[in-house]
Amino acid sequence: MSTKIPRGAAVVVEAGKVLVVKRYLRQATSAECVMCEYAGVPGPECAGHRYAVLPGGHVEEGESAAGAALRELEEETTLTGRIDRLLWTGTHNGRPAYYFLVDDVSGVPELSGDEAAEHGPSNHFELRWADSAELADFGMYPAALREQLVGLLEVSGQAGQP
Incomplete structure (x- = not known):
């Protein structure tokens, strides 16, 4: 079993789009930046990263991954x-990740x-409804999620709902 704290993430689909958190993150050095670490960017400076993630975060003690996704x-x-x-399950910055479809x-x-409180020029957060093309433009992270989300959007568009 992994000693890394798992991540629970919410997948919210509406009208052929998925809700994402569009990000810009720049740290003082690449050594301080988890995105530099996972992108294999050597540094020493962090050039900044533009990407999008699903709403989500770490699973707290005594909480399920599904509970964390909703919270x-x-x-x-x-x-x-x-x-x-x-x-789906996967990894996010080396941590186990669980992706849940949310309805109602x-x-x-x-x-x-925290996202609103920390929002600023070098740590920018923006909520966006993204269609399949925008998922590529926004740099969906982790990258493997883009294909899975595109497939989900295609199925939900054909069926009228996810």
Whole structure:
């Protein structure tokens, strides 16, 4: 079993788009930057990274990955919902990651929590509804998620719902 703290992430689909957190992150040095580390960027300076992630974060002690996905969704976006099902598992910055489809979503997405508090020129957060083409433009991270999300959007578009 991994000693790294798992990550739970929420997949919210609406009208053929998925909700993502579009990011720009720049640290003082590459040694301080987890994105430099996982991109294999040698440094010493962090040039900055533009990418998008799904709403989500670490699983707290005594919490399930599904519970973390819902909690993080509400903390980051103010949206609430319920878990429909586990879509995929993978890794995110070397940590186990669990991706859950969320339905019965209510509210209007608004940046909140730590993301709103830390939002600034070198640590920028923006909530966006992304279609299949925008997932590539935004640099979906981890990269393997882009193909999975495109497939989900195609299926949801054909069926009328995810």
